[in-house]
Amino acid sequence: MLVDNIYQTIGNTPLMKLDIKVPNGSNIYAKLEMFNPGGSIKDRLGVNLIEDGIEKGLIKDKTTIIEPTAGNTGIGVALAAQKYHLTVKLVVPDQFSQEKQVLMKALGAELINTPAEDGIVGAIKKARDLASQIDDSYVPMQFVNEANPQTYYKTMGQEILHDIPTKIDAFVAGAGSGGTFVGTAKALLEKNREMKSITVEPAGSILNGGPKHSHRTEGIGVEFVPPFFKEIKVDDIQTIDDDDAFYYVRWMAKNLGLFAGSSSGAALAASLEVARTLPSNSTIVTVFPDSSERYLSKHIYN
Numbered sequence: 535m536l537v538d539n540i541y542q543t544i545g546n547t548p549l550m551k552l553d554i555k556v557p558n559g560s561n562i563y564a565k566l567e568m569f570n571p572g573g574s575i576k577d578r579l580g581v582n583l584i585e586d587g588i589e590k591g592l593i594k595d596k597t598t599i600i601e602p603t604a605g606n607t608g609i610g611v612a613l614a615a616q617k618y619h620l621t622v623k624l625v626v627p628d629q630f631s632q633e634k635q636v637l638m639k640a641l642g643a644e645l646i647n648t649p650a651e652d653g654i655v656g657a658i659k660k661a662r663d664l665a666s667q668i669d670d671s672y673v674p675m676q677f678v679n680e681a682n683p684q685t686y687y688k689t690m691g692q693e694i695l696h697d698i699p700t701k702i703d704a705f706v707a708g709a710g711s712g713g714t715f716v717g718t719a720k721a722l723l724e725k726n727r728e729m730k731s732i733t734v735e736p737a738g739s740i741l742n743g744g745p746k747h748s749h750r751t752e753g754i755g756v757e758f759v760p761p762f763f764k765e766i767k768v769d770d771i772q773t774i775d776d777d778d779a780f781y782y783v784r785w786m787a788k789n790l791g792l793f794a795g796s797s798s799g800a801a802l803a804a805s806l807e808v809a810r811t812l813p814s815n816s817t818i819v820t821v822f823p824d825s826s827e828r829y830l831s832k833h834i835y836n
């Protein structure tokens with residue numbers, strides 16, 4: 535594939551049928567989002583957030599972009615902002631991996647850390663404070679921006695429908711902002727109203743009623759119900775323990791030759807649970823958002 539720039543390599547990631555024994559003889563297919571150039575599902579979002587802001591006249595030549603992020607959105611936004619020579623400030627809670635923080639800086643972004651105990655809500659508040667102090671700044675705010683689910687409706691959802699033109703029985707995806715889950719599920723539900731849409735959270739997240747506590751699984755888990763959830767039917771919420779997510783991270787490296795991050799491990803654990811509830815020979819689609827390589831300092835394999 536001959537390309538003119540890095541942006542042309544975003545999206546159209548492989549959808550891999552997993553070589554794993556699944557309950558009820560079902561099949562699990564995973565969208566391998568670590569194949570994006572910035573290494574995650576969020577490169578799709580970065581481009582769309584920036585281009586949406588430009589189209590709406592909210593981003594001009596000298597606008598400073600400010601965004602609260604667990605890391606992958608920051609990398610996606612920094613990558614996209616480079617195309618338009620924009621200044622980027624990313625507000626990242628302390629606990630998120632150093633690898634992601636180094637990559638954001640490498641792309642030219644400035645990082646502002648907030649205390650781990652204040653969570654993503656603390657980062658959101660700090661981003662708003664900063665924006666009020668900087669003239670000509672814009673906060674895309676992935677957590678409420680409709681361009682977020684639209685990104686996945688337009689790209690990932692259509693790619694999956696293209697690769698699996700037959701019936702998809704269940705879609706299983708983790709939620710941080712909820713954009714991936716909601717946008718993709720919306721596209722798939724248009725084809726099959728009966729499809730089960732199931733979201734995944736780590737134990738410690740609040741969707742299944744808590745209790746709220748910290749977790750090692752990075753990128754998924756919420757402190758408030760994502761507002762996008764109102765847009766689709768959510769059939770089930772799978773709450774996955776860190777140990778199970780990390781078990782499947784190691785299992786995938788050893789058995790599939792795949793370096794997948796902890797939210798991918800949680801997605802696989804949840805997909806196997808979901809398979810038990812489906813008729814035999816069902817088709818399940820899930821998403822592996824990023825690679826384990828950005829969590830090596832967090833002892834993901836040891």
Ligand code: PMP
Binds near residue numbers: 607708
């Ligand atoms: N997995 C990882 C590794 C992520 O960084 C994110 C985004 N925070 C997600 C899953 C969840 O994506 P979304 O924000 O679209 O719900």
